[in-house]
Amino acid sequence: MTAIGSTELTTAEPGVAPDVVVRNLSKCFFHNDQLVEALRNVNLDIAGGEFVSVIGPSGCGKSTLLRLIGGLMDADSGEVRVGSRTPQQMREQKAFGFVPQTPSLLPWLTVMRNVTLLRDTGRWHGRGSSQVKSSRDPGLLLEDVGLSAFANSYPKTLSGGMQQRVSLVRAFALGAPILLMDEPFAALDEITRNAMRYQLLDIWGATRTTVIFVTHSIHEAVMLSDRVITMAARPGRVAASETINLPRPRTEEMEFTPEFTELAHTVRRSLREGWGK
Amino acid sequence: MSQSLEIHEPELEGGVSDPAPTEIAYEELRRRNKPHLAVRTLKALVPPIITFGLIFGAWQALVDIRHLSSVEIVAPTAMVVEVWHHPEVFWFNNWVTLQEAFWGFLIAVGVAGFGAALVVLARVMDQAISPLVAMIQAVPILALGPPLVIWLGHGPATKIIIAALITFSPLYASAVLGFSSIGNDAYELMRSVNAGRAEIFVRVRIPNSLPYLVSATKICVPLAIVGAVVGEFVGSYQGLGYLMVQGQAYLNSSIVWGCLLILVVDAVVLRGVVSFLGHRLLRWTR
Numbered sequence: 001m002t003a004i005g006s007t008e009l010t011t012a013e014p015g016v017a018p019d020v021v022v023r024n025l026s027k028c029f030f031h032n033d034q035l036v037e038a039l040r041n042v043n044l045d046i047a048g049g050e051f052v053s054v055i056g057p058s059g060c061g062k063s064t065l066l067r068l069i070g071g072l073m074d075a076d077s078g079e080v081r082v083g084s085r086t087p088q089q090m091r092e093q094k095a096f097g098f099v100p101q102t103p104s105l106l107p108w109l110t111v112m113r114n115v116t117l118l119r120d121t122g123r124w125h126g127r128g129s130s131q132v133k134s135s136r137d138p139g140l141l142l143e144d145v146g147l148s149a150f151a152n153s154y155p156k157t158l159s160g161g162m163q164q165r166v167s168l169v170r171a172f173a174l175g176a177p178i179l180l181m182d183e184p185f186a187a188l189d190e191i192t193r194n195a196m197r198y199q200l201l202d203i204w205g206a207t208r209t210t211v212i213f214v215t216h217s218i219h220e221a222v223m224l225s226d227r228v229i230t231m232a233a234r235p236g237r238v239a240a241s242e243t244i245n246l247p248r249p250r251t252e253e254m255e256f257t258p259e260f261t262e263l264a265h266t267v268r269r270s271l272r273e274g275w276g277k
Numbered sequence: 278m279s280q281s282l283e284i285h286e287p288e289l290e291g292g293v294s295d296p297a298p299t300e301i302a303y304e305e306l307r308r309r310n311k312p313h314l315a316v317r318t319l320k321a322l323v324p325p326i327i328t329f330g331l332i333f334g335a336w337q338a339l340v341d342i343r344h345l346s347s348v349e350i351v352a353p354t355a356m357v358v359e360v361w362h363h364p365e366v367f368w369f370n371n372w373v374t375l376q377e378a379f380w381g382f383l384i385a386v387g388v389a390g391f392g393a394a395l396v397v398l399a400r401v402m403d404q405a406i407s408p409l410v411a412m413i414q415a416v417p418i419l420a421l422g423p424p425l426v427i428w429l430g431h432g433p434a435t436k437i438i439i440a441a442l443i444t445f446s447p448l449y450a451s452a453v454l455g456f457s458s459i460g461n462d463a464y465e466l467m468r469s470v471n472a473g474r475a476e477i478f479v480r481v482r483i484p485n486s487l488p489y490l491v492s493a494t495k496i497c498v499p500l501a502i503v504g505a506v507v508g509e510f511v512g513s514y515q516g517l518g519y520l521m522v523q524g525q526a527y528l529n530s531s532i533v534w535g536c537l538l539i540l541v542v543d544a545v546v547l548r549g550v551v552s553f554l555g556h557r558l559l560r561w562t563r
Contacts, residue, residue: 071469097469098469100462100463101462102462104463106463109561118469121471124473124476
C-alpha cells in the first residue's frame with residue numbers, strides 16, 4: 001500500500017449527490033394487533049451534499065423514515081424522490097451506503113473482504129453495476145481510520161469500536177452518493193464515540209455525499225450536522241428543522257462555545273415541544 | 278498468538294504509550310502464557326489415561342479374579358486379542374458398516390439442507406414441511422427396521438435409509454437455525470445494495486450455518502453408525518451388526534465385544550476427524 005494522504009480521497013465530483021424529497025409520507029404497522037402510526041404526513045427536503053441528523057424519542061419513526069428513503073420498505077401513502085428517481089430504483093443502482101446500528105460484519109470474511117462486500121454484492125440480477133466505477137479505494141480508507149494493519153484479520157479479533165469503524169469504511173468504500181446511518185455509534189462507549197464522530201466527519205469531508213444520520217444524542221446531532229430534524233412520536237412526524245450554522249471543519253473546541261450550547265438548547269426545546277403536543 | 282497481542286496496542290495516535298517490555302520479560306511472559314507443546318500434551322493426556330486405566334483395570338481384575346466365563350463378560354484384553362487374531366474379518370465388516378453410515382449421513386445432509394433452505398426462503402414451505410419433520414422426529418426410527426427390510430431387502434439400502442433418518446433431525450434443526458439466524462442488520466445491509474434472496478443465501482446464510490452444521494455433524498457421527506448397525510441387526514449378510522448377531526448366535530461373546538470395541542474406536546476417531554476439519558474450516562470463529 002502506497003503512502004498517500006487523505007486528500008487523495010477527494011475523487012467524487014461535486015454536485016453528484018442527489019437531493020432527497022419526501023412528500024406526505026405515511027406508514028403504519030401492526031404490532032400486537034394494534035395499529036401503530038410510525039409516520040404521518042412527513043415532509044422533508046434534503047439538499048445534495050447536506051449532512052442531516054434526524055433526532056427524536058424512541059418510536060417516533062426515525063428508523064422507519066430512513067428505511068423508506070433507502071427503499072428497504074414501501075410507504076402506505078405519499079412519496080420519496082431521490083434525485084429524479086424512486087428509492088427502489090436508487091437501491092437497485094446501489095446508490096445508498098447503509099450503516100446499521102450494529103457493525104454487522106460477516107465473521108467469516110476478513111476485514112478487507114468485509115469492506116469490499118457491498119461493492120461486489122447486488123450484481124447477480126441485472127442493472128446494479130452503474131455505481132461500481134465510483135467506488136473508493138478500500139485500502140486507503142482503512143488507512144484513514146488507522147486499521148490497515150487489520151486488513152487480513154477476522155472481525156472477531158477487533159474491538160467494538162474498531163468493528164464500527166470498519167462498518168463506516170464499508171459504506172464509504174461503496175462510493176454511494178447517499179449515506180444512511182441508523183444510530184451507528186449508539187452501542188459504543190463515550191470516548192470511542194467521540195473519536196468516531198470526528199473520524200466520520202474527516203472521511204465525509206473528503207466526499208461531501210448526502211448523509212442522513214439517525215441519532216438519540218442531541219450533542220452528536222448538533223456536532224455533526226448542517227441541519228437537525230427533530231421528530232415527535234405517536235404518530236411519528238417532523239416537529240422542527242434547525243439549521244446548524246457552525247463553520248466546518250468542526251473542532252472539539254466548538255463543542256464548548258456558547259453558540260454550540262445555544263443550538264443544543266434550541267434542538268432540546270423543539271424536542272420538548274414535540275412531546276407536549 | 279501474535280494477532281491477539283496486536284489488539285492491545287494503543288488504538289489512537291498521540292496517546293502516552295507504555296515503555297515496551299524488554300525482550301527477556303516478553304519471552305518469560307510468553308512462556309508462562311503458553312507452555313511447551315510436549316508439556317501441554319502431557320497435561321491433557323494424563324487425567325483421561327488415569328480414568329480409563331482405573332475403569333479397565335478394575336474390569337480386567339474382576340474377570341481374572343472371579344474367573345468369569347467369557348460368555349457372561351469378556352475381559353478388555355480378550356477383546357483386543359479377538360480383534361488381533363482376525364483383523365481381516367473385523368476390518369471387512371467395519372468397512373461395510375462405515376460406508377452405510379457415511380452414505381446415510383450424506384443423504385441426510387442433502388435432504389436436511391434442501392428442506393431447511395425451502396423453509397427459510399418461503400413461509401408457505403415452513404407450514405407445509407414442519408408437520409412432516411415433526412412426524413419424522415416422533416417416529417422411533419430404529420423400530421422402522423423390520424418394515425424397511427421388507428420393502429428394501431437385506432442389502433445396504435435399508436441401513437443407509439435408517440442412518441439417514443436417524444441423522445436427519447439434528448442436521449435439519451441446525452440447518453434451519455444456521456440459515457435463519459443472520460441478524461436483521463446484516464439482512465438489511467445486503468438488501469440495501471440490491472442483493473436478492475439467492476445472493477443473500479449464498480453469501481450470508483450458507484456460511485452462517487457452517488458452525489451449526491459442524492456441531493451437528495459431531496452428534497451425527499455415532500448416530501449414523503448406530504443406525505447402520507441396527508439396520509444390520511434386523512437383516513443382513515455383512516457388517517459389524519451382522520457379525521454381532523452371528524457371535525451372539527454361537528455364544529461367542531468375544532466377537533460381540535470385539536465389534537463393540539471397533540464401534541467405539543470408529544466413533545472416537547471419526548469425531549476427531551470431524552473436529553479437526555471443523556477447526557480448519559471455522560478458523561474465523563476463534
